[in-house]
Amino acid sequence: MKEQLKNMIIASTSTIHGSSYLEYILPTLKAFFENTDEVVFIPYARPGGISHDDYTEIAKKGFERIGKQVVGVHTFENPVEALKNAKAVFTGGGNTFLLVSQLYKFEIMPVLRQRIFEGLHYFGTSAGANITGLTMQTTNDMPIIYPPSFKTLGAVPFNINPHYLDPVSGSKHMGETRETRINEFHKINTQPVIGLREGSWLEVRGDRILLQGEHTARIFEQNKPAYEIESGSEVRF
Amino acid sequence: MKEQLKNMIIASTSTIHGSSYLEYILPTLKAFFENTDEVVFIPYARPGGISHDDYTEIAKKGFERIGKQVVGVHTFENPVEALKNAKAVFTGGGNTFLLVSQLYKFEIMPVLRQRIFEGLHYFGTSAGANITGLTMQTTNDMPIIYPPSFKTLGAVPFNINPHYLDPVSGSKHMGETRETRINEFHKINTQPVIGLREGSWLEVRGDRILLQGEHTARIFEQNKPAYEIESGSEVRF
Numbered sequence: 001m002k003e004q005l006k007n008m009i010i011a012s013t014s015t016i017h018g019s020s021y022l023e024y025i026l027p028t029l030k031a032f033f034e035n036t037d038e039v040v041f042i043p044y045a046r047p048g049g050i051s052h053d054d055y056t057e058i059a060k061k062g063f064e065r066i067g068k069q070v071v072g073v074h075t076f077e078n079p080v081e082a083l084k085n086a087k088a089v090f091t092g093g094g095n096t097f098l099l100v101s102q103l104y105k106f107e108i109m110p111v112l113r114q115r116i117f118e119g120l121h122y123f124g125t126s127a128g129a130n131i132t133g134l135t136m137q138t139t140n141d142m143p144i145i146y147p148p149s150f151k152t153l154g155a156v157p158f159n160i161n162p163h164y165l166d167p168v169s170g171s172k173h174m175g176e177t178r179e180t181r182i183n184e185f186h187k188i189n190t191q192p193v194i195g196l197r198e199g200s201w202l203e204v205r206g207d208r209i210l211l212q213g214e215h216t217a218r219i220f221e222q223n224k225p226a227y228e229i230e231s232g233s234e235v236r237f
Numbered sequence: 238m239k240e241q242l243k244n245m246i247i248a249s250t251s252t253i254h255g256s257s258y259l260e261y262i263l264p265t266l267k268a269f270f271e272n273t274d275e276v277v278f279i280p281y282a283r284p285g286g287i288s289h290d291d292y293t294e295i296a297k298k299g300f301e302r303i304g305k306q307v308v309g310v311h312t313f314e315n316p317v318e319a320l321k322n323a324k325a326v327f328t329g330g331g332n333t334f335l336l337v338s339q340l341y342k343f344e345i346m347p348v349l350r351q352r353i354f355e356g357l358h359y360f361g362t363s364a365g366a367n368i369t370g371l372t373m374q375t376t377n378d379m380p381i382i383y384p385p386s387f388k389t390l391g392a393v394p395f396n397i398n399p400h401y402l403d404p405v406s407g408s409k410h411m412g413e414t415r416e417t418r419i420n421e422f423h424k425i426n427t428q429p430v431i432g433l434r435e436g437s438w439l440e441v442r443g444d445r446i447l448l449q450g451e452h453t454a455r456i457f458e459q460n461k462p463a464y465e466i467e468s469g470s471e472v473r474f
Binding site: 013015016017018046047048049094095097098136137138139140141142143144145146149150163165168172173174175176180181182183184185186187188189198 | 255286332377378379381383410411417420423435
């Protein structure tokens with residue numbers, strides 16, 4: 001598999017506060033998808049439990065604004081074949097446990113991985129970003145369904161924490177902060193984790209991974225203090 | 238198994254903001270554990286990844302204030318035998334995935350369940366509260382380890398969401414609220430969920446379950462709008 005063929009946009013969120021669905025990232029998507037008219041949408045994460053059809057409608061409306069067709073992978077008789085033939089894929093956010101369960105159930109995980117390594121244009125937000133990492137174990141979601149494995153696409157050599165949230169100053173809530181949770185992860189797992197704030201994304205071209213968007217990102221490596229990297233810098237371990 | 242023998246305190250958190258470990262609930266624990274000198278502590282959830290020994294020290298210091306000995310279950314050669322002989326058990330919070338994985342690994346889950354149904358005095362906070370429900374699927378924790386199952390003790394006929402958090406007004410964060418996550422849970426699961434705010438606990442005496450502490454609790458039933466119940470009221474579905 002030729003590493004240098006990867007083309008991905010891995011985004012923390014679909015929507016930033018005060019703007020419409022995908023709005024902040026449409027110029028990036030327009031350039032990214034310039035050589036394709038149709039994007040296959042994976043709606044399995046079902047945010048808020050909405051149906052695959054309803055979710056696909058939302059994605060359609062977003063992509064209409066850059067003149068792209070969207071077709072839900074659930075509308076194909078054979079989703080594996082659909083992905084084998086797709087030029088471009090978008091996986092939307094929602095519940096990562098549900099998304100991963102469905103990707104295994106429909107045997108999509110290996111074919112999607114292979115297509116990404118062959119150069120398929122892949123865009124994922126939130127749960128759809130999370131699954132590009134080595135495992136889904138730095139998701140923020142509730143385990144509403146038991147997936148056959150926590151292993152995900154491994155299209156980047158680290159884990160992703162989407163919607164990364166800094167500790168809320170003055171909070172009286174005693175639940176763990178995001179940083180505490182990721183540190184707990186590193187007590188028993190070795191791979192680095194990138195905390196992507198809302199409005200940040202990773203642009204993957206071959207083996208080059210750049211942080212984009214207006215924020216810094218927080219990097220967690222096992223047995224090191226967490227640190228920030230600037231937008232525009234390369235993610236490399 | 239005789240339902241009427243159950244004796245449990247199921248608490249949202251060990252610590253409330255601005256007070257020391259267990260402080261808010263010590264008077265309750267003093268009465269609850271009046272007939273035992275020794276409490277077996279289950280430290281497997283390892284909050285922040287601390288060691289079993291360090292965690293047990295924290296629990297010891299908390300219980301010293303009501304004159305009880307604490308002994309870590311990990312110090313016994315045979316934890317299953319230790320739990321068979323225990324008069325009282327306390328399971329502390331931390332990571333629920335880790336806790337549940339260890340309970341299965343050491344084959345503790347069935348014996349702990351049996352002892353609870355036989356009248357063992359059980360106290361659990363946070364992750365230690367979560368495992369008293371039907372499944373751990375309404376935890377807030379990160380899936381840092383893959384447990385063999387999400388099924389838990391089923392000592393109460395519903396699921397628990399500890400550290401229940403109301404939506405933060407004015408937040409610009411686009412991640413799902415706690416309520417949204419629990420609603421997603423109910424798209425594919427049927428059991429009720431009780432959102433226990435920090436400072437709330439359930440007092441279980443036989444088949445009677447009372448909400449205690451200063452807050453209301455939020456109840457989520459499938460296909461119903463969420464609602465609040467008052468402190469002092471019975472939890473019954």
